[in-house]
Every structure is written in structure tokens, then in C-alpha cells.
Amino acid sequence: MTPDVTCFSAHKHNDCVANALRAAEDVCAKQKLRLTPVRRRVLEILLEQHCAIGAYDVLERLRSENLGSQPPVAYRALDFWVSAGLVHKIQNLNAFVACTQPAHGHDPIFMICRGCGTVAERTAGTGDGAAERAAAAAGFHVESTVREVMGLCPNCQSGSVK
Amino acid sequence: MTPDVTCFSAHKHNDCVANALRAAEDVCAKQKLRLTPVRRRVLEILLEQHCAIGAYDVLERLRSENLGSQPPVAYRALDFWVSAGLVHKIQNLNAFVACTQPAHGHDPIFMICRGCGTVAERTAGTGDGAAERAAAAAGFHVESTVREVMGLCPNCQSGSVK
DNA sequence: AAGTGATACGTTATACTATTACAAATACGT
DNA sequence: ACGTATTTGTAATAGTATAACGTATCACTT
Numbered sequence: 001m002t003p004d005v006t007c008f009s010a011h012k013h014n015d016c017v018a019n020a021l022r023a024a025e026d027v028c029a030k031q032k033l034r035l036t037p038v039r040r041r042v043l044e045i046l047l048e049q050h051c052a053i054g055a056y057d058v059l060e061r062l063r064s065e066n067l068g069s070q071p072p073v074a075y076r077a078l079d080f081w082v083s084a085g086l087v088h089k090i091q092n093l094n095a096f097v098a099c100t101q102p103a104h105g106h107d108p109i110f111m112i113c114r115g116c117g118t119v120a121e122r123t124a125g126t127g128d129g130a131a132e133r134a135a136a137a138a139g140f141h142v143e144s145t146v147r148e149v150m151g152l153c154p155n156c157q158s159g160s161v162k
Numbered sequence: 163m164t165p166d167v168t169c170f171s172a173h174k175h176n177d178c179v180a181n182a183l184r185a186a187e188d189v190c191a192k193q194k195l196r197l198t199p200v201r202r203r204v205l206e207i208l209l210e211q212h213c214a215i216g217a218y219d220v221l222e223r224l225r226s227e228n229l230g231s232q233p234p235v236a237y238r239a240l241d242f243w244v245s246a247g248l249v250h251k252i253q254n255l256n257a258f259v260a261c262t263q264p265a266h267g268h269d270p271i272f273m274i275c276r277g278c279g280t281v282a283e284r285t286a287g288t289g290d291g292a293a294e295r296a297a298a299a300a301g302f303h304v305e306s307t308v309r310e311v312m313g314l315c316p317n318c319q320s321g322s323v324k
Numbered sequence: 325a326a327g328t329g330a331t332a333c334g335t336t337a338t339a340c341t342a343t344t345a346c347a348a349a350t351a352c353g354t
Numbered sequence: 355a356c357g358t359a360t361t362t363g364t365a366a367t368a369g370t371a372t373a374a375c376g377t378a379t380c381a382c383t384t
Contacts, residue, residue, distance in 0.1 A: 008300060034351080036361070055341070070364055075342065091253035092308060094341060094370090109293045111302045120300065124292035131271045131291075131311050134284040138170060139316035140273045146254060148308040149293050154301035196380080198332070217370070232335060237371065242332095256341090256370060 007050045007100065007120035008113075008153045016100060017047045023102040024086050033084060038067050042077040043098060046087060051117040052095035090119060092148050097121070109147045115156025169212045169262065169282035170275075170315045178262060179209045185264040186248050195246060200229050204239040205260060208249060213279040214257035252281060254310050259283070271309045277318025 006016075024043055028035040045061050046053055059074035068074065078096050081087035086099045090110060097110075097119045111120045124147070135142050168178075186205055190197040207223050208215055221236035230236065240258050243249035248261050252272060259281045263270075273282045286309070297304045 008302070034361075036350095038362080068363080071342070072344090072364085073362075076362080091310075109296055111297060111300060113302070114305075120302070122292075122296040122300075124296070129291035129293075130284075130286035131309055134271055134286070135273060135311055135313070138273060138282065138284075139319075140170070140275070140282070140311070141314040141319055142311050143276070143313040145312070146308060146310040147293055148253075149297055149302070149304050150307070151297070151305040152303040157301075157303050196332075200333080230334080233371070234335085234373090235333075238332080 007118055008155060016050075017044070020047050020086065020098055020100065020102065024081075024084075027084050027086065027102070031084070033080075038062065038073060039077045039080055041065065041067055042074070043081055043086065046081075046096060046098035050097070050100070050119060052090040052093045052097040052112070052119050054093075054095045058096070088121070090148060091146055092150065107145055107147070109149065111149045111151065111153070113153035113156055114150060115152050118153055120153070169280055170317060178212075179206070182209050182248065182260055182262065182264065186243075186246075189246050189248065189264070193246070195242075200224065200235060201239045201242055203227065203229055204236070205243055205248065208243075208258060208260035212259070212262070212281060214252040214255045214259040214274070214281050216255075216257045220258070250283070252310060253308055254312065269307055269309070271311065273311045273313065273315070275315035275318055276312060277314050280315055282315070 021040075021043065024040075025035060027033065041062065042058055045058055055071065055074045055078055058078065059068070059071060062068040062073060078087060078089075081098075082089055082096070086102050087096050088099055088108060088110070089096050090112065092112060099108075100121050101108075101123055107124045109122045109124050111122070113119075131145060131147075132142065134140075183202075183205070186202075187197060189195065203224065204220055207220055217233065217236045217240055220240065221230070221233060224230040224236060240249060240251075243260075244251055244258070248264050249258050250261055250270060250272070251258050252274065254274060259272075261270075262283050263285055269286045271284045271286050273284070275281075293307060293309075294304065296302075
């Protein structure tokens with residue numbers, strides 16, 4: 001697992017955006033998915049920050065840009081990206097975050113800072129942990145997993161958020 | 163970790179209920195929390211099955227028993243038990259499940275069967291996994307974690323659910 | 325037993341999150 | 355250009371959760 005701590009520290013955010021958009025284009029090309037204006041814009045909006053954004057916040061942005069005004073517009077685009085693996089839903093927040101490691105397919109771990117809202121993604125090796133062992137022991141067939149860690153990022157630990 | 167697979171197989175469910183209620187009484191006594199009729203009833207309702215139940219389903223039960231009719235009644239009781247550690251919220255389902263292992267405080271893992279809705283809880287040792295290592299590497303201070311595994315339980319794998 | 329402060333409950337209203345359903349428009353392969 | 359599949363526009367509604375405030379109850383002290 002790469003110790004990619006960039007989300008919690010200063011970094012060339014333009015690179016994040018460019019990488020993710022390129023990955024998105026690749027995925028769409030390979031899987032013959034349509035990269036429509038709304039979809040592209042939604043991904044761009046999510047990519048602006050390393051924070052999870054609610055569907056209705058996305059919608060508000062779309063509305064202000066005349067790209068759509070009703071909830072299904074936002075939800076459809078978000079679901080599209082979630083299916084494509086380029087956006088993840090943070091269950092804890094009912095919000096969505098762009099994927100910073102699109103290449104690694106499986107078993108993401110999210111660290112969610114309650115101070116600044118930053119969501120950092122890491123990829124765990126598969127079959128590594130207690131959950132997999134417990135499932136195997138119980139004869140449970142795993143289809144997907146959610147792993148979200150709430151807490152304080154390095155910046156917010158030293159700051160005023162208690 | 164105890165290989166407690168009872169949730170997925172026939173078992174004396176009365177014992178589950180009795181154990182949990184006794185644990186609830188203990189916790190309330192020790193922490194001087196009030197075990198009111200609404201709270202007790204909500205816990206009993208959750209304990210009836212090993213499934214997660216939505217707040218509004220709980221509310222409907224309460225309503226039919228004249229124990230409350232408005233959302234805050236249900237949410238307050240549910241939040242009470244969640245704070246006390248005797249009920250967990252399943253983020254994936256926006257629903258609540260009674261805790262079957264109240265003694266073990268930390269880091270639960272939930273296996274959620276999409277066939278029958280059963281939610282089985284296991285307790286992971288702390289600090290065991292990739293998430294903790296990733297957090298440590300990033301300097302992230304962990305306050306709580308969510309680990310939910312979706313899939314099919316042993317019964318539903320052989321059944322008609324595909 | 326009455327007073328007092330904290331806790332819990334009743335109720336209204338509202339905010340936030342998400343989906344269904346169907347019609348219109350657009351893109352794609354032939 | 356045609357027919358089909360996909361996407362979008364739009365209205366309506368379903369589902370989840372909280373804010374706010376007044377009333378009642380509990381527990382502790384005097």
C-alpha cells in the first residue's frame with residue numbers, strides 16, 4: 001500500500017484533477033461509456049476538493065450552471081461514476097467523493113476528518129483482515145465492503161477543533 | 163474472536179433477547195441511565211429479529227402500541243441505545259440493529275445478508291488491520307470505524323436468491 | 325413534603341436524501 | 355436516414371433525520 005498522504009497535506013491539486021479526469025476518459029473509452037457534459041462536470045465538481053459532497057450540493061452547482069435542476073440529474077451522474085468506480089459514496093455522510101486511486105479496484109478504506117471534512121482514500125490488500133476471516137469462518141459470501149474511519153487528520157489535531 | 167455463527171443458523175433466540183435485555187439493564191444501572199418504557203420497548207423491537215430496522219418501522223410499532231407517534235420519539239430512543247453501545251446503526255441500510263455482543267466494546271464488523279436481511283456482528287481485535295496501519299501511517303487520529311460487509315449468508319447462498 | 329435542576333417526552337414543522345415514472349431528446353450502429 | 359438504445363427533463367413522491375419549544379417526569383436536596 002502506497003503511503004499516499006497527499007490529501008492531508010499541501011500538494012499539486014491540479015495533478016489530482018488531471019489524473020482523475022484522464023482515468024475517467026480511459027474508463028469511458030474502454031467500456032464504451034458516454035462521457036456527457038453533465039457527467040464530466042459532476043466529476044469535476046467532486047474533484048475540486050478532497051471532501052465528500054452531498055448530491056444536493058452537486059445539484060445546486062449544476063443548477064447554477066444550467067446543467068440540470070432536478071434531483072435525478074445529480075443522482076444519475078453520481079450513480080454513473082459510482083458504477084464506473086470513479087466515485088465512492090461515503091455512507092457515513094450520505095455524500096460522494098471522487099476516487100483518487102481509480103486504478104486500484106478493490107476494498108477501499110476511507111479516512112474522514114470531522115474537522116475539515118477531508119476524505120482520504122487508501123487501498124487495502126484484499127483478504128487481509130479480520131472481516132474477511134470472520135466472513136470465511138461464518139461461510140458468508142462477501143460481495144462488497146465498507147470501511148470508513150472517522151477521526152481527525154494531522155492538521156486538525158493541532159488546530160482548534162477539539 | 164469467538165466463532166459465533168448463531169445469527170445465521172437456528173438458535174435459541176429467547177436467549178439472545180434475554181442476554182441483551184440483561185446487558186441493557188446492567189449498563190443503565192451502572193451509568194445511571196433511565197430505562198424508560200419507550201426505550202425498553204424499542205430495544206425489544208430491535209431484538210425480535212437479527213435484522214436492521216428503519217427508524218420509521220420502529221416508529222410504526224411504537225405508534226400501534228401508543229408509545230409515541232412522531233419521528234423524534236423513535237430517533238431519541240435509538241440514539242440513546244446507540245450512545246449506550248447496545249444498538250448499532252448500519253450505515254449501508256440507514257437502519258438499526260441491536261447489539262448481540264454488548265460486552266465487547268469496540269470495532270464491530272457487520273455482515274449483512276442481502277438475501278434475508280440478517281445482520282451478524284463480530285468483534286475484531288483492535289489495531290489488527292490495514293485501516294489502523296493506514297491511519298497510523300497518515301498520522302490520522304481514529305475515533306470510530308465502520309466496517310460493513312455485504313453479501314450472502316450461508317443459507318441464502320444455497321437458496322433461490324441469486 | 326416541597327423545591328429545584330436535569331432529563332425525557334409530546335408535538336409541530338421542516339430539512340435533507342433518494343427514487344419512481346414517463347415523456348422528450350440525443351447518440352450510435354447499420 | 356432509420357430504428358434502437360441510452361440519456362436527459364420534469365413532476366411527483368417516498369424515505370430519512372433534525373430543530374425548536376413547551377410540558378411532564380424524575381431524582382436529589384433541603
